[in-house]
Amino acid sequence: MAAPTPVPCCAPIARAPLAETEAAELAGLLKAVADPVRLRLLSMIxxxxxxxxxxxxxxxxxxxxxxxxxxxxxxxxxxxxIDGERRGTWVYYWIIPETVARLGALFIPLAEPAPAAGPVDVELLPA
Amino acid sequence: MAAPTPVPCCAPIARAPLAETEAAELAGLLKAVADPVRLRLLSMIxxxxxxxxxxxxxxxxxxxxxxxxxxxxxxxxxxxxIDGERRGTWVYYWIIPETVARLGALFIPLAEPAPAAGPVDVELLPA
DNA sequence: CTATAATTTCGACAGGTGTCGAAGTAAGGA
DNA sequence: TCCTTACTTCGACACCTGTCGAAATTATAG
Structure with missing residues (x-):
């Protein structure tokens, strides 16, 4: 099984109208990351x-x-x-990749500009 | 040439420390989308x-x-x-997929949970 | 040319957010 | 035991942001 998916177009956010509750939850996640300092912190960690x-x-x-x-x-x-814990004198933090990936999944237009193998015929939008 | 890339790990944001200016610019983009109403608007459009x-x-x-x-x-x-224009009485808006994709590209962990073909040995983080 | 409808701009206001200094907590060392 | 270092919590304050009502703008219809 390599491609039972009907190869939909567009990013998930542009595929179907977001429900109110879902939008609220995602906005919360996005707010956390919508700050230069936090973005850099996340990146540095x-x-x-x-x-x-x-x-x-x-x-x-x-x-x-x-x-x-x-x-x-x-x-x-x-x-x-992120999550973190104290170890002796210092406190360490690390990324929770699942949550980060969840953000990305919202906006990716289906497939990366990667060396995608398969019948990828990406058209983002008919403009 | 299909894969001259060294197959890096992690989302771009977790690959190298974000520069200050880059972080500020991206945070601006994220702020625009970090609101339940705007998220739904984007999705509906x-x-x-x-x-x-x-x-x-x-x-x-x-x-x-x-x-x-x-x-x-x-x-x-x-x-x-998004962009938009007036046509007669009404004003129409549409998504600019490039910008949306740019957001997603920040957070995707390299490859989707897709049927990746190739020497993909994704480990997000050694936890 | 006036009336009506769709959308945007403007001002104002409540509430949220980033920042700081001061004080609190936790761990290690003299 | 007391001091120092690392980090967090607490209050306070300036600023940004989402929302509204009123007014301006743009276009169509009579």
Whole structure:
């Protein structure tokens, strides 16, 4: 089974009208990520060697106080985008890839501009 | 040439630390979409037959006044997510798929849960 | 040319959000 | 035990944002 799917067009968000509750939930997730600092935090955590970063590694990269960084990390954590734990003196955070992928899945237009194998005949929209 | 890429792991956002300017720009895009009403508007426009929708079609689906809907449409348009034009009495809007796809590209973890063909050994993160 | 309908712009206001400094908590070291 | 370091919580404040009603704009119909 390689392609039982009817190869639909467009991103999921453009395929069928979003329900009210679903929209509210997704908007919450998006709000968490719709901030330059949090976007960079997420990126720094995810790209850190080992897949996790200590808060001390993150704070120095910003012109912000520790409470502010802590606040942003809390927002990301509450949204389910990262998780973390204290290990001795330091607190480490890591990305929850499932949640990140959920965001991407909303907007991807079906297939990446990747070396897709298969009968991919992507047309984004008839314009 | 089908795959000169070294098959990287993770979503782009988790691959390398986002630059400050890039983060600011992307956050702007995300802010535009981080609202339940705008998310639904985008979805309704994109899924409308013909790929475009009249404002009159959109307004009725919400418990909001026309000025408010107009405001949200303006936010989406300013962000480059939709465009529109007046045709006679009505104003029509349509999605700009490029911009939507750009959002998705940030978060997709490389390959979809699709029947990927190739030496794909996706592990999102070593947890 | 006036009336009517569709949409946008404008001003105003309540509520949400990012930031800080000060204080609190937790762990390690002298 | 007390001090220092790492991080979080708490209050406060400026600013941004979603919403509305009223008025302006654009186009069609009489």
């Amino acid at each position: 995810g790209s850190h060697p080992g897949g996790e970063a200590c808060v001390c590694d993150l704070t120095d990269a910003f012109d912000l106080t520790a409470p502010t960084i802590s606040h942003h990390l809390k927002v990301l954590r509450t949204a389910g985008l | 994109g899924s409308h037959p013909g790929g475009e929708a009249c404002v009159c079609d959109l307004t009725d689906a919400f418990d909001l006044t026309a000025p408010t809907i107009s405001h949200h449409l303006k936010v989406l348009r300013t962000a480059g997510l």
